[in-house]
Amino acid sequence: MSTPHINANPGDFAKTIIMSGDPLRAKLIAETYLEDVKEVTNVRGILGFTGKYKSKDISIMGHGMGAPSASIYFHELMTTYGVKNFIRVGSCGAISDNIQLKDLIVAMGASTDSKINRIRFLDHDLAAIANFDMLQACIEVLKTTTINYKVGNVFSSDLFYRPNENDYTLMAKYGVLGVEMEVNALYALAAEHQCRALALCTVTDHITQHEHLTADERRTDLHEMVKVALETAIKF
Numbered sequence: 578m579s580t581p582h583i584n585a586n587p588g589d590f591a592k593t594i595i596m597s598g599d600p601l602r603a604k605l606i607a608e609t610y611l612e613d614v615k616e617v618t619n620v621r622g623i624l625g626f627t628g629k630y631k632s633k634d635i636s637i638m639g640h641g642m643g644a645p646s647a648s649i650y651f652h653e654l655m656t657t658y659g660v661k662n663f664i665r666v667g668s669c670g671a672i673s674d675n676i677q678l679k680d681l682i683v684a685m686g687a688s689t690d691s692k693i694n695r696i697r698f699l700d701h702d703l704a705a706i707a708n709f710d711m712l713q714a715c716i717e718v719l720k721t722t723t724i725n726y727k728v729g730n731v732f733s734s735d736l737f738y739r740p741n742e743n744d745y746t747l748m749a750k751y752g753v754l755g756v757e758m759e760v761n762a763l764y765a766l767a768a769e770h771q772c773r774a775l776a777l778c779t780v781t782d783h784i785t786q787h788e789h790l791t792a793d794e795r796r797t798d799l800h801e802m803v804k805v806a807l808e809t810a811i812k813f
């Protein structure tokens with residue numbers, strides 16, 4: 578059994594998965610932190626791995642950029658492979674002055690300019706929210722670290738390059754902490770399929786202060802977030 582986008586065998590995935598847009602970030606995480614690691618899928622270069630972290634089975638996989646791509650992987654993992662617990666480790670852009678490059682944002686909920694959750698939810702506005710138990714477990718982990726983190730709303734955008742920069746002023750006024758592209762989809766699919774989901778995002782761009790990490794740093798400078806995700810993951 579495989580799906581159009583995942584060529585893993587039944588049982589290849591753990592119940593708990595850590596995912597990022599970049600499949601090479603997934604590979605780096607798997608090779609750095611997992612023992613007995615095995616590549617379980619590679620369709621279209623979207624790599625997935627399963628191994629052990631502190632004796633617990635954990636999978637790591639890419640999901641591509643944007644909600645349409647990511648939704649394909651979330652859906653197939655939830656419906657065909659029985660994955661139940663999802664933690665996204667992403668990058669994001671900050672839009673307010675009290676958040677700095679490399680800070681960590683824990684996405685309690687996701688606002689969006691995307692219509693995908695309205696397609697899913699009778700054209701109504703779904704409150705796309707994190708699983709409370711996972712959020713709470715993650716905060717307990719974070720309290721044992723020195724990481725600068727903030728918990729709140731992210732904005733999942735269909736556009737990486739937004740034509741009107743004034744939009745960010747309004748988002749900041751409403752308390753949006755960071756802008757990324759997939760959490761709205763992850764939280765809605767988790768609700769639909771009775772899964773747990775949580776997203777962490779490291780600030781790789783300060784959009785309004787015009788500061789950016791390089792492409793390489795977006796893969797290699799996210800270890801603090803990854804360690805928090807792994808320590809949270811093994812509690813489920």
Ligand SMILES: O=P(O)(O)O[C@H]1O[C@H](CO)[C@@H](O)[C@H]1O
Nearest residue numbers: 597598599642667668757758
């Ligand atoms: O770093 P990842 O996980 O890919 O997440 C963010 O980075 C990508 C854009 O550069 C989008 O996928 C966005 O959500």
Ligand SMILES: O=c1cc[nH]c(=O)[nH]1
Nearest residue numbers: 668669670756757782
């Ligand atoms: O979606 C994203 C991801 C990283 N940085 C951004 O500015 N936007």
